[in-house]
Amino acid sequence: MxxxxxxxxxxxxxxxxxxxxxxxxxxxxxxxxxxxxxxxxxxxxxxxxxxxxxxxxxxxxxxxxxxxxxxxxxxxxxxxxxxxxxxxxYNIEIEETEQSSEQKQQEDERESMYLVSEFASKYFQNTLLKTEQGKAIGLSYFRERGFTDETIKKFQLGYCLDEWDAFTSEALRKGYKLEFLEKTGLSIVKGEKQFDRFKGRVMFPIHSMSGRVLGFGGRILTNDKKAAKYLNSPESEIYHKSKVLYGIFYAKQAIAKEDNCYLVEGYTDVIQMHQSGIENVVSSSGTALTSEQIRLISRLTKNITVLFDGDAAGMRASIRGIDLILEQGMNVKVCVFPDGEDPDSFARKNSQADLQEYLLENAKDFIEFKASLLFEDAKNDPVKRANLIQDMVSSISKIPNQIQQEVYIQECSRIMDISENVLFSTLSQILAREGKTSGVQPKKAPAMEVVRSPEAVKTKVDELFELERKIISLLMLYGTAEEEFEDMVLKENDKGELVMEPEIQKAKVFEKIFLDLQEDEVAFTNERFRELYSRIISLLNEEGEVNIEKFINGLDPELSSEVTTLLMEEEQYRLHEWERMNIMVKTKETTIARLVGETILALRRFLISQKIDDLSRKIKESSEEDTKESMEDIMDYLSLKKVLSNKLNRVM
Missing domain, CATH: 3.90.580.10 (Zinc finger, CHC2-type domain)
Structure with a gap:
């Protein structure tokens, strides 16, 4: 740590x-x-x-x-x-807390493997760009694929010399240990001899979400039928194929911004689409899609669009991945390229605008995709058609959200021209077999209901939440400000009526708020505000100020976000530059005392309203004698509420 x-x-x-x-x-x-x-x-x-x-x-x-x-x-x-x-x-040396010798050894090993992988990546890049063999073979291949020099450098593409141990010898000469060259899979050790795993291949470094090199993919350029076309780093302490997505480091910002992730098959698909301006794209690197890879995407978006080439057999083989995506609660669409095209070739032949338009117009819902893919084979065969429908409902059963299940059942019913009740029944059977339950039920005839007009439906404001939030805001922004407060003291006038009379007192904002809330015995109801209030008051009492930077750094992300919102709300108006348009916005600083006073009064008024409501409920369950006493209390509270409302200029 x-x-x-x-x-x-x-x-x-x-x-x-x-x-x-x-x-x-x-x-x-x-x-x-x-x-x-x-x-x-x-x-x-x-x-x-x-x-x-x-x-x-x-x-x-x-x-x-x-x-x-x-x-x-x-x-x-x-x-x-x-x-x-x-x-x-900022060139700060990182100190680690005390670890056990075993933990320290494991951490050191992992770090050594990262360092070896970083060295290998730079070595392969240098070989590609600065050696005769690298330029003649590797660089020529990448340029033939249509990759620009800028793209080649961005994705850190490289080349491993077609020699038995060129890389391994250089790494050992630079002081890297053979143990870690072997553990990362960069070198193969057989007795006294060592060989380069990626000999004669163009290299694709595979990065983590944060940009560290985890492993490599290497493509052979000769026609050696005994050698695999693509070769990946073996599993290691730092590289787990099932938990990594190629291109995630370069795509993460675009995925989050576009709220969608395009999923392709190969390295060159990712690079070519990225070069064409579609940056929210990743690849499972030729391996079957895993739930860990899907969860990696779900950190950035809930929407995945799977891109397939025109090979129908390949699509059928990959269809399992769609069910896996649905199982993780993700929204999935499918886009198929024309026959003979894949994302790499299609992106190379089309402009960014054309590519974007194609993806937008041809992305189908997974139900629609399954139907279009398998319907031709099944439409004249009742048994095949039934199996297709069963398969579609099976996919729907993977979705954890019951509302989405119902929507997809309706869509399946429309596409396949079969009743919803039959599909609902089939869904329930599948879920029962898997030990799950479904809230989705076959539809019944709708009961008669009264529909309220939209005007009648209003959003209820949580007044107490807003008041508590306002108090925290005042403490954060102006807690140490000293102000003259017009304190309203409740007195009885000559006619025996309760009236509020002003009294001026000087105090700091936090003292005024703290004493008023203590006097009224008010405790915050919102857990986050209660914690913030306690921390802020303690700091102001003990240190006389709140160091905003230090305070925020000590909060958890949820509280930190809440405090930042409160602190920066005032700045929102300055973004619009109202003054430049001769529109003068009155800032809070000019009316701090008034704001504090009104907020406390509004809180008191709210708590009195709550008390009146509680007494009203109590009356319904009380005896006649208790009722009389409660009624008198209600009248007193109503009288007090009227005084506060008048002060706040509110209509009762």
């Missing part, structure tokens, strides 16, 4: 505007920076970075947080990966 000292040093050193500036084009806007959202497509900037508070907020997607939160959202790093990225950027 990374030591706390290293993490603290990273947070103290890293500047949010510098780190985010590597990913987003930022422009100065007052004391802040603004830019276009990296998470959504937009023309007007809604992305704000605060160097003072060391936080960022994207108003278009609602995301926000500190510098680590950005790397986890944008680069899809884990927390340790984000810390390591920042440590590397």
């Amino acid at each position: 990374i030591s706390k000292n290293t993490i603290d040093q990273v947070f103290e050193t890293a500047r949010v505007e510098e780190v985010l500036g590597d990913f987003v084009q930022l422009k100065k806007s007052g004391s802040n920076y603004k830019g276009l959202s990296p998470f959504t497509d937009e023309r007007s900037p809604s992305f704000m970075v605060s160097p003072v508070k060391q936080i960022w907020k994207d108003f278009s997607s609602g995301k926000g947080g500190n510098v680590v939160a950005f790397l986890m959202e944008h680069e899809h790093f884990t927390y340790p990966e984000a810390i390591k990225y920042l440590a590397k950027k």
Whole structure:
């Protein structure tokens, strides 16, 4: 584990505007920076970075947080990966907490394998671009495939010399241990001799989500029938074929932004489509699709479009993968290229606009795809047709979401011209056999129901949630500000009526809020706000201030996001540059005392309303004597509520 000292040093050193500036084009806007959202497509900037508070907020997607939160959202790093990225950027040495000798040895071995793989990747790139054999054979092959020099460098493509041990000898000469060359599968060791596994092949490095080289795919360029056309690194401590997707490092941002992932078969399919402008594409590298690979995509999107070439036999063989995708709760579409075309060849022959249009127009729902693929064979054969329908319902049974199941049953009924009841019944049988239950039932005749007009349906605002949120916001933004508060004291006038009379007192915002809530014995009902309130009040009481940067860094991602939203809400208005259009927006700073006072009054009014409701319910269950007492209490509370409402200028 990374030591706390290293993490603290990273947070103290890293500047949010510098780190985010590597990913987003930022422009100065007052004391802040603004830019276009990296998470959504937009023309007007809604992305704000605060160097003072060391936080960022994207108003278009609602995301926000500190510098680590950005790397986890944008680069899809884990927390340790984000810390390591920042440590590397700012040349901070990473300290590890005490590990057992066994753990340390395992960690050292893994790191050694990563270092060997990184060296191999650079060696193969250098061989491709700077040796005569590499340029004549490897580089010529890639250029024949239509790859530009920029693409070749981006994907770190390489070449392994057609010599028995050229790579292994160079690695040993550079000080890399034979043990790790063998464990990564780069070298084959037989007694006293060592051989290069990828001799005479063009090389495709396989990266992790965070960009580390895990293994390689190598394609042979000779017509040797005894040798496999493609050869992958063997399984190792760092490379597990079933858990890796080729191209995920280069595609992750586009997948998240487009909210869709194109799934293809080979390395060149990924590279060619990427070069053509379709960057949200990955490959299972010739292996059968696994649930681990699907879960990797699900970190970025819930939508997968599987791309097939025109080979019907190949499509039937790959259809199992679709059921696996459905089983993971993903939405799946299928797009088939014309006969004789695959994603690589089709992308090479068509412009980006034509490719995008084709993918958009030809992506079919999996039900439609299965029907179109198998219907021709089955339409004149009742038994085959029944089997096809059974197969389609079997796919639907894999979907964990019951609403989606019902929608697909309806679609299957329409396409195959068979009653929904029969399909529902078949679905229930399949689920029962698999030990599952379904909330989807055969349809009954609809009962008569009263339909309310849309105008009658209104969204109910959670007033207490908003008030508690407002209090946290006031504490975060203005907790230490000293203000003159007009405190309303409840008094009886000459006529015996309850009235509120003003009294001026000077206090800090957090003191005013804390004392008022304590006096009213108010506890926060929202768990997140309760925790934030406790932490903020403790810091303000003990240290006299809240160090925003340090405070946010100590919160979990959910609380951190909530605090960032509260802190940056005011900045949203500045994004629109109202002043430039002569529209003056009154900021909160000018009315802090009033805001605090009104918020506390509104909370009191809400709690009084709740008390009245509780007493009203109690009356229904009480005796006559108790009812009289409760009625008197209600009248007192109503009188108090009226006073508060008048002060807040609200209609009762």
